[in-house]
Amino acid sequence: MQMPQPRGPLTEELFGALRSGSDDFYPVLAVGASEGEDTALALWVLHELHYRGIEGVPDALEWDPQLIRLRGVLERDLESRLRERWTPPGDLRFVEDFFDWLAEQDGASVAGHVHRDADREQVLELLRVRSLYHLKESDPTAWVVPRLGVRAKAALMELQYDEYGGGDPNRLHHHLWARGLAACGLDPSYSYVDEAPLEVLEQNNAMSLFGLHRRLRGAALGHLAAFEATSSLPSRRMAQGLQRLGFPAEIIDYYTEHVEADAVHEQLAVRTICGGLLAEEPELEADVWFGAFTCLDLEDRFARAMLERWDAADEARKDEVA
Amino acid sequence: MSEDYDHPDVVLCPGGPMLLRGRHVVEDADGVAHETTRPVTAVCRCHKSASFPWCDGTHKVLPEKLRPV
Numbered sequence: 001m002q003m004p005q006p007r008g009p010l011t012e013e014l015f016g017a018l019r020s021g022s023d024d025f026y027p028v029l030a031v032g033a034s035e036g037e038d039t040a041l042a043l044w045v046l047h048e049l050h051y052r053g054i055e056g057v058p059d060a061l062e063w064d065p066q067l068i069r070l071r072g073v074l075e076r077d078l079e080s081r082l083r084e085r086w087t088p089p090g091d092l093r094f095v096e097d098f099f100d101w102l103a104e105q106d107g108a109s110v111a112g113h114v115h116r117d118a119d120r121e122q123v124l125e126l127l128r129v130r131s132l133y134h135l136k137e138s139d140p141t142a143w144v145v146p147r148l149g150v151r152a153k154a155a156l157m158e159l160q161y162d163e164y165g166g167g168d169p170n171r172l173h174h175h176l177w178a179r180g181l182a183a184c185g186l187d188p189s190y191s192y193v194d195e196a197p198l199e200v201l202e203q204n205n206a207m208s209l210f211g212l213h214r215r216l217r218g219a220a221l222g223h224l225a226a227f228e229a230t231s232s233l234p235s236r237r238m239a240q241g242l243q244r245l246g247f248p249a250e251i252i253d254y255y256t257e258h259v260e261a262d263a264v265h266e267q268l269a270v271r272t273i274c275g276g277l278l279a280e281e282p283e284l285e286a287d288v289w290f291g292a293f294t295c296l297d298l299e300d301r302f303a304r305a306m307l308e309r310w311d312a313a314d315e316a317r318k319d320e321v322a
Numbered sequence: 323m324s325e326d327y328d329h330p331d332v333v334l335c336p337g338g339p340m341l342l343r344g345r346h347v348v349e350d351a352d353g354v355a356h357e358t359t360r361p362v363t364a365v366c367r368c369h370k371s372a373s374f375p376w377c378d379g380t381h382k383v384l385p386e387k388l389r390p391v
Contacts, residue, residue, distance in 0.1 A: 099337070103382065151327055162360050232379030236372065263377040264364040267335050 001190035003054055004045065008038025014045070014070075018057045025066035040201035043074040044132075044193070047208040051139060075209050079216075082206060086293045094222070094288050095275045102229055102292075107300030108307055111234035114241035122310050123245060127184060128192040129200050129306075134177040135190060136204070138163040140211035141224050147214040151276030152221070159228075159268045162261060173257070180251030199302040206294055218284030221277055222291030225269040230296065231262035337389040339364035339377035350375050 003019065006012040013028045048054055049062040061067055092101055114123055138160055145156055165171030178188035186192075210220035239255035274288050333341040342348075342363045348356045356375055364377035367390035371378045381389050 099382065154327075154329075158361060162362070166361060232377075233383070236378060259378050260364070260373055260376050261360065263339065263379045264341065264360065264362050266379070267333075267338060267341055267364060268362060271333075271335065 001048070001052065001054055001193070003056060004041060004193040006038075007041050008036075010038045010042045011045070014042050018045075018054070018061065021058075023061070023064060023066075025064065025070065029066060029070055037198045037201065039074055039077070040198055040205060041193075043071065043078065043205045044201050046071040046074070047205065047212070048190075050208075050212065051136065075205075075213075078202070078205055078209060082294050082297075083290065085297055086290055088286055089289055089293075092289075094225075094278060094285055094292075095271060098225065098270050098274075098292070099229065102226070102296075105296055107296055108303035109234060109237075110303045110306055111237040111241070113307060113310070115237035115244075116241070118241060118245070118310070120245050122313075123242065123247070124184065124186070125195075126306065127181060127186060127251070129196050131177070131181060131186070131188075131192050132190065132196050132200055132204050133207075135174050135188070136207075137174040137177065139174070140207040141220060143211035144217050144220045147217045148277065149280035151280055152273055155268060155272035155276045156221070159224075159265050159273065162265070173254075173261075176250075176254045176257060180248070180254040183248035183250035197302075197305055199298065199305045203298045203302060206298060210291055216287065216291075218277065218281070218287030219291030219294065221269070221274050222288035222293075223295040224291075225266070225274050225288070226292035226295035228262050228269045229266040230299070232259050232266065235259045235262065334367075334390075335364075336391070337386075338381050339367055339390075341365075348375050 003015050004011075006015050010028070010031045013031045014025075017025055017028050045054065046067060049057065049067070053059055053062075089101060092098075110126060114126065118126075141156070142160060145153060145160070148156060161167075163173050165173070165175070169175060181188040207220075207223065210216045210223055235255045235258035239252050239259070242252045242255065278285055278288065329343075331343045335341060342358060342365055343361070344358075346358045346363070348358070348365060350356065366374050366377045366381075368381040368384055368388065370380045370384060370388075372380065
């Protein structure tokens with residue numbers, strides 16, 4: 001992918017340094033953490049060095065000690081912000097109580113808006129900003145595999161095998177997404193990072209944070225469980241909304257695939273993956289809940305931000321007509 | 323650790339679907355055969371799925387008394 005556009009002093013300094021060919025990042029470290037999108041984009045780019053890399057940035061910088069130091073500082077800030085938002089759910093037991101707990105959460109939903117009200121431009125915008133997640137899909141969770149005991153590892157691979165197409169590259173989920181995007185006339189690479197709001201960057205950064213740190217394996221699998229358990233029904237609404245607006249079959253298929261796939265995956269994620277993890281490492285129960293909460297909280301923040309934006313745009317259009 | 327683990331072919335999820343591991347052909351009430359396509363398949367037990375005989379998560383929005391035991 002191309003280097004994104006900087007969004008503040010930290011990304012100005014960092015992106016310039018990454019392209020400079022030098023391995024002296026002390027001036028970047030001196031900028032320190034700033035706030036909001038600038039920080040989130042810096043962390044997103046540092047994480048990207050561990051996935052597919054960035055054009056013009058030497059591959060060896062993935063493990064540069066100064067960049068790892070900066071990544072660590074940004075991740076610590078992100079994790080403490082996420083933990084501040086979270087309240088542990090009392091004496092609930094994850095495997096037994098998760099679905100009931102989930103039913104009581106009522107976060108905002110973009111799928112409901114796409115289903116009934118969204119116009120074509122809004123859906124295209126959603127597909128563009130969501131592409132940051134969908135082009136990786138299960139990759140952040142794949143980091144977790146070698147950190148697990150026997151039960152949880154086998155269980156996670158049973159789910160991941162399906163995510164990665166069961167050996168068929170045509171069925172690999174992030175490839176299905178890329179095909180869907182291309183059919184909509186959109187670019188199936190990371191070309192929409194510059195459009196991604198803070199909420200999208202944070203969603204992706206949280207998944208990479210949980211995946212890249214063995215210490216946070218419980219949070220990674222709790223996040224997975226919450227993600228899968230909030231996917232089937234919204235995917236159906238997305239598919240129906242896309243049909244209503246006459247979108248191509250490839251992108252509709254992506255969502256219909258997730259209706260049935262995630263009806264399986266939610267059961268596996270809660271019962272066999274988190275169940276296996278907690279049978280082997282019961283001390284991780286709080287972190288599993290933390291990951292699940294974070295998934296829902298970040299999705300709620302994302303949905304509210306998008307719905308407010310679209311609402312404001314609709315109001316402005318109405319004013320113009322009047 | 324060298325213990326044996328349970329790994330059933332069929333799992334009844336409380337309040338939810340039946341999970342089937344491996345390849346199977348499921349015949350619905352009209353005699354139509356449906357072949358499983360993924361490593362694990364969720365078969366609807368609440369009879370409200372729009373993707374019947376496969377689960378689509380609809381059981382989660384049903385009142386508790388209408389969910390499968």
